[in-house]
Amino acid sequence: MNVKELDGKYVANTYKRFPVEIVSGKGASLTDEAGKKYIDMGAGIAVNTFGMADDEWIGAVTAQLAKFQHTSNLYYTEPCAKLAKMLCERTGMKNVFFSNSGAEANECAIKAAREYGITKKGEEYYNIITLENSFHGRTMATLSATGQAVFHEHFGPMLAGFIHTPANDCEALEKAVAENKVCAIMFECVQGEGGVMPLTKEFVAKIFELAKKYDLVTIADEVQTGNGRTGKLYAYMNFDNIVPDIVSTAKGLAAGLPMGATLFGEKTADIYKPGMHGSTFGGNPVCAAGAVNVISRLTEDFLSEVSAKAEYIKNALEGAKGIKTVSGMGLMIGLETEKEAAQVVAEAMERGVLLLTAKKKVRLLPPLSITFEEIKKAVEVIKEVCA
Numbered sequence: 001m002n003v004k005e006l007d008g009k010y011v012a013n014t015y016k017r018f019p020v021e022i023v024s025g026k027g028a029s030l031t032d033e034a035g036k037k038y039i040d041m042g043a044g045i046a047v048n049t050f051g052m053a054d055d056e057w058i059g060a061v062t063a064q065l066a067k068f069q070h071t072s073n074l075y076y077t078e079p080c081a082k083l084a085k086m087l088c089e090r091t092g093m094k095n096v097f098f099s100n101s102g103a104e105a106n107e108c109a110i111k112a113a114r115e116y117g118i119t120k121k122g123e124e125y126y127n128i129i130t131l132e133n134s135f136h137g138r139t140m141a142t143l144s145a146t147g148q149a150v151f152h153e154h155f156g157p158m159l160a161g162f163i164h165t166p167a168n169d170c171e172a173l174e175k176a177v178a179e180n181k182v183c184a185i186m187f188e189c190v191q192g193e194g195g196v197m198p199l200t201k202e203f204v205a206k207i208f209e210l211a212k213k214y215d216l217v218t219i220a221d222e223v224q225t226g227n228g229r230t231g232k233l234y235a236y237m238n239f240d241n242i243v244p245d246i247v248s249t250a251k252g253l254a255a256g257l258p259m260g261a262t263l264f265g266e267k268t269a270d271i272y273k274p275g276m277h278g279s280t281f282g283g284n285p286v287c288a289a290g291a292v293n294v295i296s297r298l299t300e301d302f303l304s305e306v307s308a309k310a311e312y313i314k315n316a317l318e319g320a321k322g323i324k325t326v327s328g329m330g331l332m333i334g335l336e337t338e339k340e341a342a343q344v345v346a347e348a349m350e351r352g353v354l355l356l357t358a359k360k361k362v363r364l365l366p367p368l369s370i371t372f373e374e375i376k377k378a379v380e381v382i383k384e385v386c387a
């Protein structure tokens with residue numbers, strides 16, 4: 001049996017895969033089993049920050065791998081401590097919990113928010129407001145937090161304590177906070193899986209106004225928007241005068257190795273005490289070494305390049321034939337197309353460009369290191385296919 005047949009027979013049937021096996025890559029260029037080349041506009045779903053096989057990142061990761069690969073959290077290791085310092089210095093947050101995925105980073109945030117509400121305000125203050133069309137993960141708690149019924153089907157009762165209100169509806173949010181015993185509001189600055197929909201400035205300001213008034217924990221789910229994706233280190237930095245109490249992130253953090261992080265600010269930094277939370281693999285030194293390399297390279301210059309690339313794509317696609325709207329922030333771009341999104345993706349793949357979808361939209365999440373030349377080629381193909 002070939003790889004596709006083996007996978008079909010022996011891998012659990014949870015993914016609808018494209019009929020492509022990736023065998024190698026460099027930067028934003030991928031090669032399949034037949035030797036066909038693609039421009040990658042998905043980056044493993046916003047994970048491969050510097051694309052495939054980035055030399056500097058490989059150097060950082062393999063140097064650590066050759067020293068030791070894991071110690072458990074019973075011992076100190078340098079990459080983990082260094083990474084936490086970098087994240088805190090770049091954000092003003094106070095400390096960090098490391099895990100292995102976005103869902104786990106959010107689990108950690110959810111537990112912390114509940115502890116805060118229950119201890120500070122009373123036993124019933126465990127409710128967390130999340131937004132309709134949000135996506136927070138696939139574990140039972142993060143699934144319950146996710147404001148999309150389609151993900152809840154088949155899995156029995158959801159975990160209690162999540163209230164979903166419509167994104168960008170200040171009145172509904174105000175009402176939900178006033179009428180329930182709430183400990184936190186959790187949001188994505190740009191709803192990724194929900195269709196690349198940014199929150200409005202007014203709505204984000206309202207979240208923080210209500211959090212102040214009712215003493216709530218604000219949780220920015222930056223699993224997809226984080227680590228340079230929107231042209232800032234974290235997407236909340238695109239909004240004026242807000243600092244979340246908790247920032248969760250994962251996807252692009254270690255540029256392709258599994259790593260989640262939950263960053264705690266002043267208000268939340270002392271919630272966890274020894275024994276309250278943990279992870280066997282969390283803070284793995286090899287992954288942390290990869291993340292140290294990522295964060296150190298997301299300089300202001302690099303981030304302004306990301307914004308310039310995003311501007312170019314947006315300008316090139318806005319108003320193009322067959323493209324109804326362009327949404328998003330930085331290199332997180334959603335296209336509402338006249339053709340069905342799946343059709344656009346299939347035709348682009350045929351022509352050597354790999355795209356993603358999000359709900360009914362075409363979604364672009366290229367490696368942040370993609371070159372202008374690659375962008376130009378990909379944009380031409382997208383325009384041809386959409387027209």
Ligand SMILES: *Cc1c(COP(=O)(O)O)cnc(C)c1O
Pocket residue numbers: 100101102103104106135136137138188192193221222223224225250251
């Ligand atoms: C992908 C994603 C998650 C889940 O991350 P996993 O690593 O798949 O667990 C959570 N929140 C957001 C916003 C995401 O985009």
